[in-house]
Amino acid sequence: MKKYTHAWLAMMAMKRIEKAKIPERQKDDAKALITWFKNYRDFVISGSWYPDSVFKDMSTSHIVKYRPDDGEATPSFRIMPPTLQLYQYGLRSDLYGKPFFLEKKHNLCDRCESFTESLIDSFKILTMENEGSPIVPSNNHIAMRFFILSHYIADCHMPLHCDARSFANDNDVHAFIEEIWDKQVQNSYYVDDDNNRFFYDPEGYPLKQPEMSELMEYVEDELEKREFVWDWGRGCNNTWDYMSGISQYSYLMAYRLIPADHVPSDITRQLYRESDAFKEHFFEYSKVIFADAVESIAKVWLHAWVRYRDWFRGTELAYYKxxxxxxxxxxxxxxxxxxxxxxxxxxxxxxxxxxxxxxxxxxxxxxxxxxxxxxxxxxxxxxxxxxxxxxxxxxxxxxxxxxxxxxxxxxxxxxxxxxxxxxxxxxxxxxxxxxxxxxxxx
Ligand SMILES: [Zn+2]
Missing domain, CATH: 1.10.287 (Helix Hairpins)
Structure with a gap:
C-alpha cells in the first residue's frame, strides 16, 4: 500500500475506536486512547510511511507468503472473529481447507507482535520514569510507533503481500492496484502537503472532499456500523496469532483478486484491467480489504493500550496496598x-x-x-x-x-x-x- 492509503487507514482506525460501540469493559480505555491520540495525529503520514521510507524492510517484514500445496499436510486455518469480511470471503474460497505452503523467510506477524509489545513497554517506562529522565520516551515517539505498527498491520491485508506468486514484473500489477487505492484516498480527502498531514474536519479526522470515492464512503460508513468484537478469534491469544490468521485469509483473497488462471509473469496492467476479476469484483474486494484493515489496526492498538492501562491500574493498586x-x-x-x-x-x-x-x-x-x-x-x-x-x-x-x-x-x-x-x-x-x-x- 502507498503513503496516503497507510495514513488514511491509521486515521480511520482512530476514528473507529472513537465511533464504534466499544464493549463496556474497554469503553473508558478507548476514550482515553482517543484523547491521548488527538494530540499526536499530525505524525500519521510520516509515521505510517516510515517502514517504506526509512526502514525499507519490505522484503522480509511487510509480507508473509503462502501458496497452495499439493502435499499431504493438513491445513490449519484459524477461526477469526465473524465480523471480519476477509474471513467470511475466505470461508467461501476454493482454497479454503486445502493444504498450503508457508514460506519461512518472512516475518510480518513477528514484526506486529514485537511492535505491540514495545508500545506497551514504552508506556510503562513513560509512567515509571520521572519527568526529565534521560531515558523517558516522549508521547510523540510512542504515537509514531503506533502509526508505524499500523503500516505492518495494513500490509497484511493487502492480499498480494500474502501471496507467493510474483507479480513484480515490468507491468507490476501489485503497484497498479496500490496506485488506484492511493489516488482514491487523495481524491477523497484534503491533504496539507506543506505540513505532510491531512487537513482535519472539526472532529480532527481527514477532511472529506465533496466528491468522495465510493470505496472511502463505504469504509467511513462501516467503521461506525460494524460491531466491535473484542476477541482475537478462537485460539488466537495475541497480536501474532491474529495477524497470522489475517495473513491466511489475505492469501485466500489474493486468489480472488487475481485468480489462479492468470499466469503471474504474463499479466499486464492492461490485461488485468480488462479481466473479469477486476471489472466485476475489484472494488467489492477493496472494500473488504480496507474495512478489515481499519478493524485490525483499531483492534491491535486498543488491545495494546488496554494491556498498558491494566498494568497501570495494577501498579497503582499495589502502591496503595x-x-x-x-x-x-x-x-x-x-x-x-x-x-x-x-x-x-x-x-x-x-x-x-x-x-x-x-x-x-x-x-x-x-x-x-x-x-x-x-x-x-x-x-x-x-x-x-x-x-x-x-x-x-x-x-x-x-x-x-x-x-x-x-x-x-x-x-x-x-x-x-x-x-x-x-x-x-x-x-x-x-x-x-x-x-x-x-x-x-x-
Ligand atoms: Zn509496506
Missing part, C-alpha cells in the same frame, strides 16, 4: 511498645535498683580499702565498672520511657493514617472492579 501495609505495621509497632511498656519498665527499673545497690557496695569496698591503707586499685576498677553499668541501665530506662511517650502521642495519628490508607485501597479496588472480568479475553 503497600501504603496500607506500612501503616498497619507502624500502628502494630506502636501498640506493641505501649503494651510492653509496664513490664519492660518494671524489669528495667529493677535492674537499675540492683545496679544502684552494686555501686553502693563497690563504693563501700573502695572506701574501706582506702581507709585501711590497702591497695585500692581492684576496688577502684570494680567501682568504675558498676558505675558504668548503672549509667547504661539508667539510659536504657530513659529510652524506654521516651519510646513509650512517643508511641502514645503518635497513636491517634497512626490509626488515622491506616484508616486513610484502607480507604484508598478500597476506592482503587472499587474503581478497577469492572476491569477484573476474567472473560474479557485480554
Amino acid at each position: 503497600a501504603q496500607e501495609s506500612a501503616a498497619d505495621k507502624d500502628l502494630k509497632k506502636a501498640n506493641k511498645i505501649i503494651n510492653d511498656y509496664p513490664s519492660g519498665k518494671e524489669t528495667q527499673s529493677a535492674k537499675v535498683m540492683t545496679a544502684k545497690e552494686a555501686v553502693k557496695a563497690k563504693q563501700a569496698a573502695y572506701d574501706s580499702a582506702i581507709a585501711s591503707g590497702k591497695n585500692a586499685d581492684k576496688a577502684s576498677e570494680a567501682l568504675g565498672k558498676a558505675r558504668t553499668r548503672l549509667t547504661e541501665l539508667t539510659e536504657k530506662l530513659a529510652a524506654l520511657e521516651a519510646e513509650y511517650k512517643e508511641a502514645v502521642s503518635s497513636l491517634e495519628n497512626l490509626k488515622a493514617l491506616l484508616v486513610a490508607a484502607k480507604v484508598q485501597v478500597k476506592r482503587k479496588q472499587a474503581e478497577i472492579k469492572k476491569y477484573e472480568d476474567k472473560n474479557s479475553g485480554i
